[in-house]
Amino acid sequence: MRYGSVCSGIEAASKAWEPIGWKPAWFSEIEPFPSAVLAQHWPEVSNLGDMTKIADAVRAGDVEAPDVLVGGTPCQAFSIAGLREGLSDDRGQLTLSYVELANAIDAKRRERGETEAIIVWENVPGVLSSKDNAFGCFLAGLAGESSELQPAGGKWTHAGCVSGPERVIAWRVLDAQFFGVAQQRRRVFVVASARKGFDPAEILFEQDVGSGSTEANNVGVERRSSTVDNCTLYRFRRTDSYIDDGVSSTLSARDYKDRRELVVMADNRVRTLTPLEYERLQGFPDGHTLIQYGEKLADDAPRYKAIGNSMAVPVMRWIGERIAAALPAEKLSGDYGGSKTPPDQRDLWRTPPALFASLNDEFCFQLDAAAAPHNALCRKFITADQNTLETLWADYLNVPGYVWLNPPYSDITPFVKKASAESRNQIGTVMLVPADTSVGWFREAIETASEVRFITAGRLAFINPVTGKPVSGNNKGSMLIIWHPYPRTHCHFATVERDELMTFGAKLLARREAA
Structure with a gap:
């Protein structure tokens, strides 16, 4: 499987999907520091930059139409921190560009006689309740409907599935703390596809309660990993207080300005978390963002920002593994599996x-x-x-x-x-x-x-x-x-x-x- 990644950041998807053998076809990232991280770790993969130009390049055949399209278009336009400007914000419009790119990829793949792509999208839960029904617009675009979808009961639930002329779409809010990292990080994940025989609901919804990786299925199950030895994580609460429950608050891009996450060491000294601990809380390998940036090693500030903007690697790995398991095994008489032509x-x-x-x-x-x-x-x-x-x-x-x-x-x-x-x-x-x-x-x-x-x-x-x-x-x-x-x-x-x-x-x- 080959995937194209937009708003790539420091590539949580690539670190998540390396173990299952998926390969990146291309990245799309415009920020200088994340782009430098991509160049350091994946020098052979093209960074296409501006994602709004990729759809035309795919249609022209200049850019590969991959098996999977993955990305988390900027969440600021949908979050409280972004003043909920929604689709009227330029960053929110990138979500519509994401839909256009998905459509261009599927059109090119059909032209080549290949099965349609699988779409994976991530965002903050605030997208489910934006005042302009941004999530309904996004669903309508993916589904191929002519007008925005409206949620039953007046608001979008934390899990659901819809079907339209173009694709079947499933979504679900998942929390990283139940996937092996010590971070409370709730995000909405969308899986969509027009492939026959492929059901996105089977990817995000487990049938065998008790064996999955969901919050409900893991109550009382210790699956978290510590950030450093002999320390205790204190999670910040809205009441300007901290709670010792072994889980950090959600890491964010603004943490390079205002790091309120605390760790109390064995000798009771209080300090902020390090970039290394941020990497571990997101599931990245140690030192993933400690790259040569300019003439010296990267400062802490761009590292905090890039890590906070990224996805939790274990959650993406879980989704990738379930997609891989759902795909039919293609039996080839040789050792080249690149073609999806009939x-x-x-x-x-x-x-x-x-x-x-x-x-x-x-x-x-x-x-x-x-x-x-x-x-x-x-x-x-x-x-x-x-x-x-x-x-x-x-x-x-x-x-x-x-x-x-x-x-x-x-x-x-x-x-x-x-x-x-x-x-x-x-x-x-x-x-x-x-x-x-x-x-x-x-x-x-x-x-x-x-x-x-x-x-x-x-x-x-x-x-x-x-x-x-x-x-x-x-x-x-x-x-x-x-x-x-x-x-x-x-x-x-x-x-x-x-x-x-x-x-x-x-x-x-x-x-x-x-x-």
């Missing part, structure tokens, strides 16, 4: 003609080793019925020579083995595959291949096998694995820009058309 179409996507033309100018391909009569890129080709894995390629070309191979992505490994074997017969192969270095076939390929070229600065728009039209927004980048028809010394790694390849290929095609 199985009958998954292996039929065609190579962009301009890309092939550019590479053909370099390698002079004699054979398309995995093709059909209607989409073969060379005069000589091997069909599925002929089984390229069992066919001698030397019967189709003059040796030494090169073969073009865009293999079925559902099972790449045997094609890697085939290309490796044919290279010993002075037959070179240029293979177009997903840019995934974590899979077994990549490790096997670089043991015998001469070169790996990563196609950078954009993703390829493959040709839809049904419509015959290019479809942008490919979920992964691409790379070329090259076996030369002569002995190798090592595997060389290089990059080539997508637009450079495509522009050169388009010129070649235009010249051919004009001839």
